[in-house]
Amino acid sequence: MQDLIFNVExxxxxxxxxxxxxxxxxxxxxxxxWIHALETIRDSDDIRVAVLSGNGRGFCAGGDIKSMAKGExxxxxxxxxxxxxxxxxxxxxxxxKVQRIPLLLQEIDxxxxxxxxxxxxxxxxxxxxxxxxxxAAETTKISESYIKAGIVPGDGxxxxxxxMVGVDQALDLLWTxxxxxxxxxxxxxxxxxxxxxxxxNEFVENYVEKLVNGPQETIRFTKRAVYQGLDINLRxxxxxxxxxMGIVTELEDFKEGVNAVVEKRKxxxx
Amino acid sequence: xxFNQKVKYDVIENIAVITLNSAETLNALDSELINDLNHVLxxxxxxxxxxxxxLTGKGKAFSAGGNVKSxxxxxxxxxxxxxxxxxxxxxxxxxxxxxxxxVINGYAMGAGLSLALASxxxxxxxxxxxxxxxxNVGLVPDCGLLxxxxxxxxxxxxxxxxxxxxIVTAAEAYQYGIVNRLVEEDQALSEGLDYAKKLAAGPLxxxxxxxxxxENSQYLDLNGTIQYENFAQAVLQQTTxxxxxxxxxxxxxxxxxxxx
Numbered sequence: 106m107q108d109l110i111f112n113v114e115x116x117x118x119x120x121x122x123x124x125x126x127x128x129x130x131x132x133x134x135x136x137x138x139w140i141h142a143l144e145t146i147r148d149s150d151d152i153r154v155a156v157l158s159g160n161g162r163g164f165c166a167g168g169d170i171k172s173m174a175k176g177e178x179x180x181x182x183x184x185x186x187x188x189x190x191x192x193x194x195x196x197x198x199x200x201x202k203v204q205r206i207p208l209l210l211q212e213i214d215x216x217x218x219x220x221x222x223x224x225x226x227x228x229x230x231x232x233x234x235x236x237x238x239x240x241a242a243e244t245t246k247i248s249e250s251y252i253k254a255g256i257v258p259g260d261g262x263x264x265x266x267x268x269m270v271g272v273d274q275a276l277d278l279l280w281t282x283x284x285x286x287x288x289x290x291x292x293x294x295x296x297x298x299x300x301x302x303x304x305x306n307e308f309v310e311n312y313v314e315k316l317v318n319g320p321q322e323t324i325r326f327t328k329r330a331v332y333q334g335l336d337i338n339l340r341x342x343x344x345x346x347x348x349x350m351g352i353v354t355e356l357e358d359f360k361e362g363v364n365a366v367v368e369k370r371k372x373x374x375x
Numbered sequence: 376x377x378f379n380q381k382v383k384y385d386v387i388e389n390i391a392v393i394t395l396n397s398a399e400t401l402n403a404l405d406s407e408l409i410n411d412l413n414h415v416l417x418x419x420x421x422x423x424x425x426x427x428x429x430l431t432g433k434g435k436a437f438s439a440g441g442n443v444k445s446x447x448x449x450x451x452x453x454x455x456x457x458x459x460x461x462x463x464x465x466x467x468x469x470x471x472x473x474x475x476x477x478v479i480n481g482y483a484m485g486a487g488l489s490l491a492l493a494s495x496x497x498x499x500x501x502x503x504x505x506x507x508x509x510x511n512v513g514l515v516p517d518c519g520l521l522x523x524x525x526x527x528x529x530x531x532x533x534x535x536x537x538x539x540x541x542i543v544t545a546a547e548a549y550q551y552g553i554v555n556r557l558v559e560e561d562q563a564l565s566e567g568l569d570y571a572k573k574l575a576a577g578p579l580x581x582x583x584x585x586x587x588x589x590e591n592s593q594y595l596d597l598n599g600t601i602q603y604e605n606f607a608q609a610v611l612q613q614t615t616x617x618x619x620x621x622x623x624x625x626x627x628x629x630x631x632x633x634x635x
Contacts, residue, residue: 144417191613193580352451
């Protein structure tokens with residue numbers, strides 16, 4: 106079985122991390138397949154929504170601690186490639202492999218949903234921060250656990266956390282590496298929805314279904330506008346969104362949406 | 376992803392050559408060619424051996440830019456779709472950890488010029504011409520030109536060139552700093568490959584850092600850039616090329632870099 110399962114069905118792409126014996130800790134194979142899957146999601150017109158989840162007892166434990174203990178780097182790897190002998194080689198494990206995932210996610214304007222359960226630790230959790238929406242099972246345990254292994258947050262936490270929870274909370278999570286619950290993560294603003302464990306799949310499927318049946322261009326324009334809004338001023342944001350409004354109001358989905366609201370029925374978007 | 380054979384892709388050792396290969400359309404950036412460019416960029420990005428990428432065109436043009444013929448027929452949505460595919464090419468070139476050299480073999484008009492500006496180094500044949508032609512069809516410059524051009528020539532000169540729909544000769548482009556180097560006619564590609572080989576024989580790790588730090592320092596202040604440099608310096612210190620550079624300096628000989 107491969108370390109990552111990728112399939113596309115009914116306009117939904119699913120990425121399932123699949124090293125259940127290691128709580129889906131990263132391997133070289135998993136990262137390569139992950140990159141390839143995200144390229145497909147970015148490039149394929151058939152895909153409307155992507156869902157990231159983990160197989161087995163947890164979502165993802167992040168870097169492979171057993172591999173680190175053996176001095177073989179953050180990723181379980183079978184190859185001969187030098188991943189550890191110099192600072193540059195160790196940097197490149199992130200720069201050229203692991204970190205391509207948050208960067209590719211930034212190139213995707215379709216909705217990407219992370220589904221958390223069991224354990225979401227370190228870079229595992231931080232991969233979900235690069236997704237748009239996080240839906241967590243109630244019993245999920247989360248930690249920015251890097252400090253325990255004496256390492257810095259190498260997969261985007263230093264970028265995402267202060268934007269999402271503020272500087273003090275970010276440092277608190279990173280300096281203590283404490284384990285926190287899905288409920289606390291929700292209170293902090295780190296996960297979007299917390300769901301009872303047995304209802305997780307149903308909740309996710311309903312959520313995804315709504316997005317798949319929504320007005321696709323509008324969903325994508327909105328995503329772009331929200332992310333761009335983080336980096337630009339009000340004047341630029343308003344200027345850009347009014348152009349977007351000029352465009353979406355020309356689409357069939359706009360007519361259908363307005364008619365459905367007026368006729369008090371469910372819209373049937375194209 | 377389908378492939379329409381509008382782009383050619385060759386690899387010579389650690390140098391990739393991407394040739395816009397649709398001479399009959401003057402390498403217009405139509406949806407087929409853009410699709411192929413994205414396809415080829417996937418290959419470049421995933422080929423860890425490739426360090427330098429030469430981008431050139433076949434025929435009389437590097438690229439005539441957006442396909443003016445098909446413009447009037449597009450719906451708004453189709454325009455958004457083709458623009459987002461085209462601009463993906465631009466951002467991927469600027470973000471990729473490989474050095475891109477554009478070799479301008481003739482006309483580079485409109486978005487064709489934008490494509491050239493996305494690369495790290497631009498060589499141009501002496502008879503090359505650059506067109507800020509967007510205004511002539513009542514549009515704004517696109518594919519990042521409004522980002523790149525003011526950085527090179529300054530906002531005022533950029534506006535002058537854009538407002539007038541200027542055609543810029545290779546000599547003028549060189550004078551403005553748009554082109555790094557002029558080369559003799561019909562020698563563009565061989566000069567480009569020579570240039571690429573020289574770069575490929577350099578300390579590539581350091582050069583890659585230079586590209587990414589310059590690209591990203593636009594979003595940083597001085598302190599941020601300095602910290603970026605400091606980290607890079609500390610990381611590069613352990614490379615073979617740095618050690619070789621030091622040794623060559625002491626032994627008063629030319630260094631022999633291996634890109635590691």
